[in-house]
Amino acid sequence: MLRKLFFDFQYRFARPPWDTGITPPEVVAFVANNSTHGRALDLGCGTGTNSIYLASQGYQVVGVDFSSKAIASARFKAKREQLAIDFHVADVTHLEFLNEPFDYVLDIGCLHAIDETGRTRYAEHIARLTQSGSVFMLYAFSPRPANEPRHLIQFRNVGITPDQVEKLFASDFKLERIEHGGDRDERKSAWYWFVRQSNSRPVR
Numbered sequence: 001m002l003r004k005l006f007f008d009f010q011y012r013f014a015r016p017p018w019d020t021g022i023t024p025p026e027v028v029a030f031v032a033n034n035s036t037h038g039r040a041l042d043l044g045c046g047t048g049t050n051s052i053y054l055a056s057q058g059y060q061v062v063g064v065d066f067s068s069k070a071i072a073s074a075r076f077k078a079k080r081e082q083l084a085i086d087f088h089v090a091d092v093t094h095l096e097f098l099n100e101p102f103d104y105v106l107d108i109g110c111l112h113a114i115d116e117t118g119r120t121r122y123a124e125h126i127a128r129l130t131q132s133g134s135v136f137m138l139y140a141f142s143p144r145p146a147n148e149p150r151h152l153i154q155f156r157n158v159g160i161t162p163d164q165v166e167k168l169f170a171s172d173f174k175l176e177r178i179e180h181g182g183d184r185d186e187r188k189s190a191w192y193w194f195v196r197q198s199n200s201r202p203v204r
Protein backbone atom coordinates (compact mmCIF):
# COMPACT_ATOMS: atom_id res chain seq x y z
CA MET A 1 0.00 0.00 0.00
CA LEU A 2 1.50 3.26 -1.22
CA ARG A 3 0.52 5.39 1.76
CA LYS A 4 2.04 3.00 4.30
CA LEU A 5 5.28 3.01 2.27
CA PHE A 6 5.20 6.80 2.26
CA PHE A 7 4.90 7.01 6.06
CA ASP A 8 7.47 4.27 6.63
CA PHE A 9 9.91 6.04 4.30
CA GLN A 10 9.42 9.30 6.20
CA TYR A 11 10.17 7.63 9.55
CA ARG A 12 13.15 5.69 8.20
CA PHE A 13 14.92 8.27 6.08
CA ALA A 14 13.57 11.72 6.87
CA ARG A 15 12.57 13.80 9.83
CA PRO A 16 8.77 13.96 9.47
CA PRO A 17 7.58 17.55 10.00
CA TRP A 18 4.78 16.42 12.33
CA ASP A 19 7.12 14.47 14.63
CA THR A 20 7.89 17.43 16.86
CA GLY A 21 7.88 15.61 20.19
CA ILE A 22 5.41 18.18 21.50
CA THR A 23 1.91 17.32 22.68
CA PRO A 24 -0.57 19.90 21.35
CA PRO A 25 -2.08 22.32 23.92
CA GLU A 26 -5.59 21.01 23.03
CA VAL A 27 -4.63 17.59 24.39
CA VAL A 28 -2.86 19.03 27.43
CA ALA A 29 -5.96 21.14 28.22
CA PHE A 30 -8.26 18.15 27.86
CA VAL A 31 -6.17 16.09 30.26
CA ALA A 32 -5.94 18.98 32.75
CA ASN A 33 -9.71 19.48 32.73
CA ASN A 34 -10.64 15.83 33.16
CA SER A 35 -10.00 14.14 36.44
CA THR A 36 -10.79 10.60 35.19
CA HIS A 37 -7.72 9.31 33.42
CA GLY A 38 -8.84 5.88 32.28
CA ARG A 39 -8.11 3.98 29.09
CA ALA A 40 -6.83 5.93 26.08
CA LEU A 41 -6.43 4.90 22.45
CA ASP A 42 -3.97 6.85 20.26
CA LEU A 43 -4.76 6.18 16.58
CA GLY A 44 -1.89 6.77 14.15
CA CYS A 45 0.33 7.29 17.19
CA GLY A 46 3.56 7.73 15.20
CA THR A 47 6.63 7.70 17.45
CA GLY A 48 4.42 7.86 20.53
CA THR A 49 4.73 11.48 21.68
CA ASN A 50 1.09 11.72 22.73
CA SER A 51 0.75 8.14 23.95
CA ILE A 52 3.72 8.79 26.23
CA TYR A 53 2.24 12.06 27.44
CA LEU A 54 -1.10 10.39 28.22
CA ALA A 55 0.60 7.50 30.03
CA SER A 56 2.67 9.97 32.06
CA GLN A 57 -0.62 11.54 33.18
CA GLY A 58 -1.99 8.23 34.43
CA TYR A 59 -3.84 6.90 31.38
CA GLN A 60 -3.61 3.25 30.44
CA VAL A 61 -2.65 3.69 26.79
CA VAL A 62 -2.91 1.66 23.60
CA GLY A 63 -1.13 3.16 20.56
CA VAL A 64 -1.68 1.95 16.99
CA ASP A 65 0.29 2.80 13.84
CA PHE A 66 0.94 0.86 10.63
CA SER A 67 4.55 2.03 10.42
CA SER A 68 6.75 -0.55 12.12
CA LYS A 69 9.57 1.99 12.27
CA ALA A 70 7.36 4.51 14.09
CA ILE A 71 6.21 1.88 16.56
CA ALA A 72 9.79 0.74 17.18
CA SER A 73 10.70 4.35 18.09
CA ALA A 74 7.58 4.66 20.24
CA ARG A 75 8.46 1.49 22.17
CA PHE A 76 12.03 2.69 22.65
CA LYS A 77 10.89 6.09 23.97
CA ALA A 78 8.26 4.58 26.31
CA LYS A 79 10.83 2.16 27.73
CA ARG A 80 13.24 5.03 28.29
CA GLU A 81 10.51 6.83 30.26
CA GLN A 82 9.68 3.61 32.12
CA LEU A 83 6.07 3.73 30.94
CA ALA A 84 4.10 0.60 30.08
CA ILE A 85 2.23 1.33 26.84
CA ASP A 86 0.62 -1.24 24.60
CA PHE A 87 1.86 -0.35 21.08
CA HIS A 88 0.60 -2.24 18.02
CA VAL A 89 1.77 -2.25 14.40
CA ALA A 90 -1.66 -2.31 12.76
CA ASP A 91 -4.03 -0.51 10.43
CA VAL A 92 -6.51 1.70 12.27
CA THR A 93 -9.24 0.50 9.90
CA HIS A 94 -8.75 -3.04 11.24
CA LEU A 95 -8.95 -2.82 15.00
CA GLU A 96 -10.66 -6.21 15.47
CA PHE A 97 -7.87 -7.20 17.90
CA LEU A 98 -9.07 -4.56 20.41
CA ASN A 99 -12.12 -5.15 22.59
CA GLU A 100 -12.24 -3.30 25.88
CA PRO A 101 -13.82 0.16 25.73
CA PHE A 102 -11.74 3.33 25.88
CA ASP A 103 -12.58 6.55 27.74
CA TYR A 104 -10.51 8.72 25.42
CA VAL A 105 -9.65 8.28 21.75
CA LEU A 106 -7.13 10.59 20.07
CA ASP A 107 -6.32 10.94 16.40
CA ILE A 108 -3.83 13.56 15.34
CA GLY A 109 -3.36 13.50 11.60
CA CYS A 110 -4.35 9.95 10.73
CA LEU A 111 -8.01 9.82 9.64
CA HIS A 112 -7.59 12.45 6.93
CA ALA A 113 -5.17 10.17 5.04
CA ILE A 114 -7.60 7.23 4.90
CA ASP A 115 -9.89 6.48 1.93
CA GLU A 116 -13.67 6.53 2.16
CA THR A 117 -14.19 2.79 2.73
CA GLY A 118 -11.51 2.78 5.39
CA ARG A 119 -13.06 5.80 7.11
CA THR A 120 -16.37 3.98 7.47
CA ARG A 121 -14.67 0.98 9.06
CA TYR A 122 -12.65 3.32 11.29
CA ALA A 123 -15.85 5.01 12.52
CA GLU A 124 -17.46 1.62 13.22
CA HIS A 125 -14.45 0.52 15.27
CA ILE A 126 -14.40 3.73 17.27
CA ALA A 127 -18.10 3.35 18.05
CA ARG A 128 -17.51 -0.26 19.13
CA LEU A 129 -14.51 0.69 21.27
CA THR A 130 -16.14 3.53 23.21
CA GLN A 131 -18.97 3.85 25.68
CA SER A 132 -21.41 6.57 26.61
CA GLY A 133 -19.42 9.65 27.69
CA SER A 134 -16.13 8.62 26.05
CA VAL A 135 -14.38 11.52 24.34
CA PHE A 136 -12.92 11.34 20.83
CA MET A 137 -10.56 14.17 19.86
CA LEU A 138 -9.57 14.48 16.23
CA TYR A 139 -7.19 16.78 14.39
CA ALA A 140 -7.61 16.64 10.63
CA PHE A 141 -6.71 18.60 7.52
CA SER A 142 -9.31 19.76 5.06
CA PRO A 143 -8.71 18.80 1.42
CA ARG A 144 -6.49 21.13 -0.58
CA PRO A 145 -8.30 23.24 -3.18
CA ALA A 146 -8.32 21.35 -6.50
CA ASN A 147 -6.48 24.15 -8.33
CA GLU A 148 -3.65 24.48 -5.79
CA PRO A 149 -0.18 23.48 -7.07
CA ARG A 150 1.21 20.57 -5.10
CA HIS A 151 4.57 19.17 -4.09
CA LEU A 152 5.66 16.00 -5.88
CA ILE A 153 5.06 13.70 -2.89
CA GLN A 154 1.76 15.20 -1.72
CA PHE A 155 -1.24 12.93 -2.07
CA ARG A 156 -4.10 14.70 -3.81
CA ASN A 157 -6.89 13.03 -1.83
CA VAL A 158 -5.63 13.67 1.71
CA GLY A 159 -8.10 15.74 3.70
CA ILE A 160 -11.58 15.59 5.11
CA THR A 161 -14.06 18.45 5.35
CA PRO A 162 -15.82 19.36 8.61
CA ASP A 163 -19.11 18.24 7.04
CA GLN A 164 -17.65 14.86 6.16
CA VAL A 165 -16.24 14.48 9.67
CA GLU A 166 -19.52 15.34 11.33
CA LYS A 167 -21.48 12.98 9.08
CA LEU A 168 -19.02 10.12 9.55
CA PHE A 169 -19.49 10.04 13.32
CA ALA A 170 -23.04 11.43 13.61
CA SER A 171 -24.78 8.14 14.43
CA ASP A 172 -22.73 7.53 17.59
CA PHE A 173 -21.08 10.80 18.64
CA LYS A 174 -22.18 14.33 19.41
CA LEU A 175 -19.87 17.01 18.06
CA GLU A 176 -19.37 19.24 21.09
CA ARG A 177 -16.84 21.65 19.69
CA ILE A 178 -14.84 22.44 16.59
CA GLU A 179 -11.91 24.81 16.27
CA HIS A 180 -10.72 25.78 12.81
CA GLY A 181 -7.11 26.59 12.08
CA GLY A 182 -4.27 26.24 9.62
CA ASP A 183 -0.92 24.49 9.87
CA ARG A 184 2.53 25.81 8.94
CA ASP A 185 1.69 26.30 5.25
CA GLU A 186 -1.77 27.68 6.09
CA ARG A 187 -3.54 24.54 5.04
CA LYS A 188 -7.03 24.45 6.55
CA SER A 189 -7.42 22.09 9.47
CA ALA A 190 -9.61 21.64 12.52
CA TRP A 191 -9.75 20.15 15.98
CA TYR A 192 -12.95 18.23 16.76
CA TRP A 193 -14.24 17.26 20.19
CA PHE A 194 -16.80 14.42 20.07
CA VAL A 195 -18.65 12.77 22.95
CA ARG A 196 -19.98 9.25 22.59
CA GLN A 197 -23.74 9.03 22.98
CA SER A 198 -25.45 6.06 24.60
CA ASN A 199 -25.48 2.96 22.40
CA SER A 200 -27.13 3.97 19.18
CA ARG A 201 -26.41 0.99 16.98
CA PRO A 202 -26.27 -2.74 17.65
CA VAL A 203 -22.96 -4.05 18.96
CA ARG A 204 -21.25 -6.06 16.21
Ligand SMILES: C[S@@+](CC[C@H](N)C(=O)[O-])C[C@H]1O[C@@H](n2cnc3c(N)ncnc32)[C@H](O)[C@@H]1O
Pocket residue numbers: 007008018019020043044045046047048049050064065066067070090091092093107108109110113114
Ligand atom coordinates in the same frame (compact mmCIF):
# COMPACT_ATOMS: atom_id res chain seq x y z
C1 LIG B 1 0.79 12.91 10.53
S1 LIG B 1 1.33 11.48 11.36
C2 LIG B 1 0.92 11.88 13.05
C3 LIG B 1 1.57 10.97 14.06
C4 LIG B 1 1.20 11.26 15.51
N1 LIG B 1 -0.22 11.22 15.72
C5 LIG B 1 1.75 12.59 15.95
O1 LIG B 1 0.96 13.50 16.22
O2 LIG B 1 2.97 12.70 16.03
C6 LIG B 1 0.06 10.29 10.94
C7 LIG B 1 0.37 8.90 11.42
O3 LIG B 1 -0.73 8.04 11.08
C8 LIG B 1 -0.20 6.81 10.63
N2 LIG B 1 -1.23 6.20 9.76
C9 LIG B 1 -1.78 6.73 8.63
N3 LIG B 1 -2.73 5.91 8.14
C10 LIG B 1 -2.78 4.85 8.98
C11 LIG B 1 -3.57 3.67 9.02
N4 LIG B 1 -4.48 3.41 8.09
N5 LIG B 1 -3.36 2.79 10.03
C12 LIG B 1 -2.42 3.04 10.98
N6 LIG B 1 -1.65 4.14 11.00
C13 LIG B 1 -1.83 5.03 10.01
C14 LIG B 1 1.11 7.14 9.94
O4 LIG B 1 2.03 6.07 9.89
C15 LIG B 1 1.61 8.29 10.82
O5 LIG B 1 2.43 7.83 11.87
